[in-house]
Amino acid sequence: MGSLRGFYGSMVGKKVVMGVTGLIGVGFVILHSLGNLLVFRGPAAINSYSHFLKSTGELLWALRIVLIVAVILHVIAAVQLTQQSRAARPIAYTKQERQVATVASRTMRWGGALLLVFIVLHILHFTTGTIKPAGVFSPDDVYANMVTSFRIWWVALFYVVAMLALGLHLFHGAWSSVRSIGVSPPSPQPLHHRISLAIALLVWAAFTAVPLAVVAGIVR
Numbered sequence: 001m002g003s004l005r006g007f008y009g010s011m012v013g014k015k016v017v018m019g020v021t022g023l024i025g026v027g028f029v030i031l032h033s034l035g036n037l038l039v040f041r042g043p044a045a046i047n048s049y050s051h052f053l054k055s056t057g058e059l060l061w062a063l064r065i066v067l068i069v070a071v072i073l074h075v076i077a078a079v080q081l082t083q084q085s086r087a088a089r090p091i092a093y094t095k096q097e098r099q100v101a102t103v104a105s106r107t108m109r110w111g112g113a114l115l116l117v118f119i120v121l122h123i124l125h126f127t128t129g130t131i132k133p134a135g136v137f138s139p140d141d142v143y144a145n146m147v148t149s150f151r152i153w154w155v156a157l158f159y160v161v162a163m164l165a166l167g168l169h170l171f172h173g174a175w176s177s178v179r180s181i182g183v184s185p186p187s188p189q190p191l192h193h194r195i196s197l198a199i200a201l202l203v204w205a206a207f208t209a210v211p212l213a214v215v216a217g218i219v220r
């Protein structure tokens with residue numbers, strides 16, 4: 001227990017926690033974005049997929065708990081790492097160099113905060129139906145929930161913007177997760193950079209296709 005605390009207390013320990021929890025998130029968004037594409041096969045396909053997931057009962061709850069714990073640990077480690085690196089340099093640089101690393105980490109922090117807000121609103125929107133932009137919500141009709149919502153331009157726009165933030169977050173994050181948990185040694189040929197780019201593009205395109213297809217009238 002003590003050594004676990006000691007490990008987490010170090011910068012490397014927190015980075016490993018960020019990496020592992022981040023990869024759990026990457027796995028989830030890959031599956032979720034591909035599942036959403038069933039909307040293109042019509043209401044029966046996506047609604048029966050949703051019914052199937054809900055019918056798994058305890059398994060679904062186990063997955064939800066893993067995800068919730070992963071998100072909480074990811075956010076706590078991110079906040080603590082930011083504080084730790086600020087404490088390491090209490091006096092700001094006199095001349096701020098806009099290095100690639102600073103731009104990436106700034107994007108990660110702001111993009112991460114936006115994603116956190118998105119996730120909360122998104123669950124209240126599509127899972128609990130607490131937020132009803134279209135005034136209607138049916139727990140048994142995921143297809144109708146998506147179509148009625150994305151017909152409202154600002155809802156579609158909100159999702160499209162959030163997915164841009166997600167794409168950037170995945171691009172910077174997936175690569176550094178792999179590095180932080182030591183799977184990938186430093187290399188002059190950044191293969192993991194290309195893999196991260198491919199994952200980010202796939203997930204971004206699959207998610208973004210749904211609101212855009214409704215706006216374009218392809219899914220109705």
Ligand code: HEM
Nearest residue numbers: 032036050064119122123126127142159166207208210211
């Ligand atoms: C355009 C993008 C997205 C669309 C259209 C979408 C759509 C949906 C829908 C329709 C549901 C309800 C499924 C059901 O009740 O069967 C859902 C649930 C959920 N989505 Fe998304 N989603 C999107 C992006 C995201 C992203 C980027 C995340 C996370 C980073 C996310 C996380 C979740 C979570 C955690 C749930 C709740 C799952 C559960 O516990 O039942 N979604 N999404």
